[in-house]
Amino acid sequence: MITAKDKSSYFPVYYVNPVKGNKKAIGFDLSSSPARDRSLKKKLQLQEEVSPLTQ
Known part of the structure; x- marks a missing residue:
């Protein structure tokens, strides 16, 4: 990942399930x-x- 640009709003991912294999998200x-x-x-x-979002 790269550092986000400065902007007025962000929508970060706070939770993933399962964590294993998805930690980068x-x-x-x-x-x-x-x-x-x-x-x-x-x-x-x-x-x-x-x-x-689901698979």
């Missing part, structure tokens, strides 16, 4: 991808819940 900023950033901000505007 903890702290990852979901909004680092432009498409995910747009989706997250739209959900906030609409005050909708964001579903957890």
Whole structure:
């Protein structure tokens, strides 16, 4: 991972299950991808819940 750019909001991953094999994801900023950033901000505007990502 790289250090995040300075910006007004971040959406870090705080929880993963199972931790084994996914530890690198903890702290990852979901909004680092432009498409995910747009989706997250739209959900906030609409005050909708964001579903957890599952496989």
